[in-house]
Amino acid sequence: MSAVDLKTIxxxxxxxxxxxxxxxxxxxxxxxxxxxxxxxxxxLAYVLLLSLNRSQSGVIDLNANFTMANYTKxxxxxxxxxxxxxxxxxxxxxxxxxxxxxxxLAMAIWRAPAHLRGLIVxxxxxxxxVSIVTRTFGWMIVLGDNGLINSTLIWLxxxxxxxxxxxxxxxxIVGLVHVFLPLMVLPIxxxxxxxxxxxxxxxxxxxxxxxxxxxxxxxPLATPGIVGGITIVxxxxxxxxxxxxxxxxxxSGMITTLIYQQFVVxxxxxxxxxxxxxxxxxxxxxVGLVLFEFTRRTRKWMVRQ
Amino acid sequence: xxxxELKRIVAxxxxxxxxxxxxxxxxxxKFVTLLGPSGCGKSSTLRIVAGLHKPDSGxxxxxxxxxxGVNSAQRNxxxxxxxxxxxxxxxxxxNVAFGLRMRKAARADIESQVKRMLAIVRLDHLAxxxxxxxxxxxxxxxxxxxxxxxxxxxxxxxEPFGALDRKLREAMQVELHALTRQLGITALFVTHDxxxxxxxxxxxxxxxxxxxxxxxxxxxxxxxxxxxxVADFMGVTNFLDGEIVDSDATSAKIRVGxxxxxxxxxQVMMAGQSVKLAxxxxxxxxxxxxxxxxxxxxxxxxxxxxxxxxxxxxxxLASGEALIALQNVTDAxxxxxxxxxxxxxxxxxxxxxxx
Amino acid sequence: xxxxxxxxxxxxxxxxxxxxxxxxxxxxxxxxxxxxPVQSFPPSSWSFRWYGAALQNANFTNGxxxxxxxxxxxxxxxxxxxxxxxxxxxSSTSRVKPALxxxxxxxxxxxxxxxxxxxxxxxxxIEIRAAPIKLLVGHxxxxxxxxxxxxxxxxxQINPALKEAAETLGASPxxxxxxxILPLIRPGIVAGMIFGFILSFDxxxxxxxxxxxxxxxxxxxxxxxxxxxxxxxVAAISSLLIGFTFLITVALERLFGLKRLFAGH
Numbered sequence: 001m002s003a004v005d006l007k008t009i010x011x012x013x014x015x016x017x018x019x020x021x022x023x024x025x026x027x028x029x030x031x032x033x034x035x036x037x038x039x040x041x042x043x044l045a046y047v048l049l050l051s052l053n054r055s056q057s058g059v060i061d062l063n064a065n066f067t068m069a070n071y072t073k074x075x076x077x078x079x080x081x082x083x084x085x086x087x088x089x090x091x092x093x094x095x096x097x098x099x100x101x102x103x104x105l106a107m108a109i110w111r112a113p114a115h116l117r118g119l120i121v122x123x124x125x126x127x128x129x130v131s132i133v134t135r136t137f138g139w140m141i142v143l144g145d146n147g148l149i150n151s152t153l154i155w156l157x158x159x160x161x162x163x164x165x166x167x168x169x170x171x172x173i174v175g176l177v178h179v180f181l182p183l184m185v186l187p188i189x190x191x192x193x194x195x196x197x198x199x200x201x202x203x204x205x206x207x208x209x210x211x212x213x214x215x216x217x218x219x220p221l222a223t224p225g226i227v228g229g230i231t232i233v234x235x236x237x238x239x240x241x242x243x244x245x246x247x248x249x250x251x252s253g254m255i256t257t258l259i260y261q262q263f264v265v266x267x268x269x270x271x272x273x274x275x276x277x278x279x280x281x282x283x284x285x286x287v288g289l290v291l292f293e294f295t296r297r298t299r300k301w302m303v304r305q
Numbered sequence: 306x307x308x309x310e311l312k313r314i315v316a317x318x319x320x321x322x323x324x325x326x327x328x329x330x331x332x333x334x335k336f337v338t339l340l341g342p343s344g345c346g347k348s349s350t351l352r353i354v355a356g357l358h359k360p361d362s363g364x365x366x367x368x369x370x371x372x373x374g375v376n377s378a379q380r381n382x383x384x385x386x387x388x389x390x391x392x393x394x395x396x397x398x399x400n401v402a403f404g405l406r407m408r409k410a411a412r413a414d415i416e417s418q419v420k421r422m423l424a425i426v427r428l429d430h431l432a433x434x435x436x437x438x439x440x441x442x443x444x445x446x447x448x449x450x451x452x453x454x455x456x457x458x459x460x461x462x463x464e465p466f467g468a469l470d471r472k473l474r475e476a477m478q479v480e481l482h483a484l485t486r487q488l489g490i491t492a493l494f495v496t497h498d499x500x501x502x503x504x505x506x507x508x509x510x511x512x513x514x515x516x517x518x519x520x521x522x523x524x525x526x527x528x529x530x531x532x533x534x535v536a537d538f539m540g541v542t543n544f545l546d547g548e549i550v551d552s553d554a555t556s557a558k559i560r561v562g563x564x565x566x567x568x569x570x571x572q573v574m575m576a577g578q579s580v581k582l583a584x585x586x587x588x589x590x591x592x593x594x595x596x597x598x599x600x601x602x603x604x605x606x607x608x609x610x611x612x613x614x615x616x617x618x619x620x621x622l623a624s625g626e627a628l629i630a631l632q633n634v635t636d637a638x639x640x641x642x643x644x645x646x647x648x649x650x651x652x653x654x655x656x657x658x659x660x
Numbered sequence: 661x662x663x664x665x666x667x668x669x670x671x672x673x674x675x676x677x678x679x680x681x682x683x684x685x686x687x688x689x690x691x692x693x694x695x696x697p698v699q700s701f702p703p704s705s706w707s708f709r710w711y712g713a714a715l716q717n718a719n720f721t722n723g724x725x726x727x728x729x730x731x732x733x734x735x736x737x738x739x740x741x742x743x744x745x746x747x748x749x750x751s752s753t754s755r756v757k758p759a760l761x762x763x764x765x766x767x768x769x770x771x772x773x774x775x776x777x778x779x780x781x782x783x784x785x786i787e788i789r790a791a792p793i794k795l796l797v798g799h800x801x802x803x804x805x806x807x808x809x810x811x812x813x814x815x816x817q818i819n820p821a822l823k824e825a826a827e828t829l830g831a832s833p834x835x836x837x838x839x840x841i842l843p844l845i846r847p848g849i850v851a852g853m854i855f856g857f858i859l860s861f862d863x864x865x866x867x868x869x870x871x872x873x874x875x876x877x878x879x880x881x882x883x884x885x886x887x888x889x890x891x892x893x894v895a896a897i898s899s900l901l902i903g904f905t906f907l908i909t910v911a912l913e914r915l916f917g918l919k920r921l922f923a924g925h
Contacts, residue, residue, distance in 0.1 A: 028748030029760055031741045035804065036763055039797050040775060043782030047774075050781065060784050101677055108674040118913055123678050125918045129905045130685060131862035131879045134898040137886060138684025141691050141895070148687055151702065178684065181677075186919060198390035201357055204377045205384040206455065207407035211666040220394045239771030242864050246886060256773055263777055263869065273781075276774055283771075301394045301435040 051273035070274040087254040091237035094176040102184030110192040128182040136246045167249040175243040184229035191225025227294040235283040307367045307458035308333040314363035323349040325515035338494040340502040341512035356380045383452030384461040391436040398432040404455040422454040460492040533658040536583045543584045564602040568655035581658045588654040589630035601649035692895035714896040723878035731860035734799035742807030750815040767801045772865025780869040791875035798866040803856030814848025851916035
């Protein structure tokens with residue numbers, strides 16, 4: 001077909017000129033694609049490939065001698081496996097707590113009268129707009145030896161010596177829940193906004209108590225949001241570095257702590273790359289499993305067949 | 306089945322009085338409709354009966370028991386929402402079973418009740434479907450079944466057919482009529498569609514600005530509207546200004562422009578009093594102006610529109626008012642826009658309202 | 661009765677959560693007015709001296725300067741690219757649209773730490789060592805997804821008939837874009853820019869690997885300061901940041917609605 005033919009066809013097509021010029025020319029997305037491919041995907045691919053090179057401190061160039069040696073080192077070391085298990089455990093616990101409390105907060109936003117809703121949203125989201133360093137510092141003040149909780153308890157006479165609340169796994173989890181709770185509330189809240197406001201009333205007229213209405217009728221309808229929140233929070237918690245570094249104790253190291261050491265302290269880039277690859281893979285697989293299970297369960301009633 | 310009674314109900318939203326001193330009695334097994342335009346207070350009244358809204362004052366009684374402070378979950382009502390509000394994550398059977406489960410009915414009992422109710426609404430073959438997999442009419446029947454299976458004291462329906470297309474709506478109306486009569490259930494229905502109200506109801510309460518304007522049988526409301534608002538809402542579109550010339554206890558003579566008409570009244574009216582004459586468009590007869598009959602008024606045809614079985618004429622009168630006439634297409638002499646005509650009607654087709 | 665108990669316990673948990681969310685921020689502000697050089701709670705005497713100390717600390721002022729410049733530059737670069745991408749995605753009917761959408765959320769999905777490391781490695785491999793450039797590249801990746809997200813959310817609210825109406829009135833696609841679409845989505849774009857700016861300004865995860873001894877962002881210098889010192893000047897600088905962000909938060913809520921910003925559409 002010649003160029004002339006193409007031209008007549010496209011100009012005589014009933015499709016709007018908009019589509020002809022903007023749709024076919026998805027060229028508008030090209031600069032953005034270039035930015036992401038060049039500054040994110042290619043560097044990430046480079047790192048993943050680097051993980052297949054023999055580790056050599058300070059050497060960053062890729063070579064073609066690929067080996068699984070670094071992965072073997074990881075998977076045959078009880079130390080690394082323990083750190084991985086700990087990372088998963090902390091991320092999972094954080095996610096579970098966020099899901100539980102996030103659902104409650106989202107319900108509170110949903111039920112709040114219109115004039116209070118904006119205020120609650122600001123309260124819930126405000127931590128998200130403050131640097132993670134600042135937030136972690138705030139927790140140091142709350143949990144520290146002279147901090148809010150210890151001072152209050154001593155003042156009340158409940159204790160005579162400060163409890164050591166900082167620098168342990170508990171502190172890390174408190175910090176992480178604080179950091180990620182808003183990210184759980186928002187998707188649940190958005191899902192709740194899509195629920196027909198008559199549905200809880202219908203449950204009510206049929207004799208359901210508030211609790212039954214919330215747990216058996218409303219929250220199941222918010223599962224897309226809960227699952228969305230779980231995937232976000234879990235993968236972010238898996239890769240969180242600052243909170244464990246500032247609030248954790250000597251044995252609170254997560255996989256990110258190791259990653260930081262490899263890249264910034266020992267310059268073992270290849271082994272660092274292995275840790276990155278394992279972090280990403282484990283997050284992806286676990287999140288994928290959650291998504292798969294969720295889709296399997298809700299496909300029947302969410303999708304018109 | 307319960308006898309439901311509202312006594313002097315008032316409901317305000319901030320400064321707005323949504324329900325203004327409404328009293329209403331719904332006999333056991335009766336189908337009562339609240340009819341009115343949007344914002345007239347019919348939905349608020351219904352939500353008060355359902356226990357979804359607390360009135361600022363007044364009493365709601367079910368079978369003589371005060372339930373005003375009882376919340377919706379304990380009132381034993383069946384409600385069909387305008388949006389249906391089916392639980393999307395439950396199957397049809399689970400939706401219908403929900404109310405029974407909340408009442409802690411025995412499992413076997415739930416099963417047989419659900420089965421029986423689904424058979425009544427002819428959905429027994431779709432029990433395992435999810436709402437999203439069903440047509441609008443089927444979803445409608447699930448909502449009905451869910452509300453009815455708990456043998457509610459009263460079935461409450463909030464414009465349930467509003468979202469349906471015309472054909473389906475008519476089918477559902479017929480079905481609802483048959484179902485409520487078959488089960489002998491007390492029902493309170495809300496709609497803004499007067500035809501729907503006329504067809505379904507034993508009694509209609511026409512509401513306007515938070516008050517009940519008229520309460521009576523469909524025939525009553527249609528034939529003898531008590532206020533201009535009711536007449537207007539029931540499809541009377543012609544309101545002519547007139548003046549009483551003479552009146553006794555049963556009839557009156559009224560001057561409209563240069564013509565004089567008679568109309569039935571229920572009381573003696575003072576000569577010189579201003580009144581409105583209301584006439585249904587289908588009662589207006591158009592005749593030849595060259596042979597004027599007594600009690601007719603002349604005018605010029607401004608517009609003719611075709612409506613299938615009838616044509617609708619707009620006639621400009623000398624007073625500047627317009628008169629609308631619906632004419633049977635077959636027996637009407639062909640009219641032309643701009644021609645002079647003479648319009649008349651039978652005295653018994655006139656409703657008189659104080660101006 | 662059970663209903664009441666359930667309702668009250670629900671409310672108590674909700675209020676406890678509000679306290680949980682705000683407590684650390686409030687504590688920072690309180691401690692920043694402490695007089696003593698050690699943190700104690702509650703402070704025994706009050707002063708503004710640590711605000712003075714914070715503002716005289718070269719680590720903080722330089723860091724604030726670097727953070728502001730990087731955030732500003734990144735927003736400036738990311739906004740036009742992001743808006744174009746959003747409009748492209750919106751009007752696209754192509755079959756690769758889902759893939760493109762996935763590509764554009766990649767910077768959010770990939771953890772900041774991994775983004776930082778990848779850039780560190782890749783930029784070192786091609787011999788780019790200047791921290792300002794590295795930071796700028798990394799922060800464009802932080803800002804862009806949010807500009808795209810808010811722009812898409814605004815576009816989703818545009819009645820498609822408007823586009824067609826403009827066309828039937830004789831507007832070219834370019835005129836439709838500039839005279840109809842862009843004015844309508846301006847609030848969304850502005851909200852995305854502000855939000856992207858804040859996230860860039862606050863970032864640690866990406867920046868941690870891209871800073872060097874001479875060029876450090878404010879959050880990174882605060883973090884390293886925290887690792888060896890606890891005096892209230894950190895609280896002072898943090899309070900300033902909290903106040904600053906709080907004002908912007910309120911503005912954003914008014915302008916766009918916070919929920920839409922974070923939750924997408």
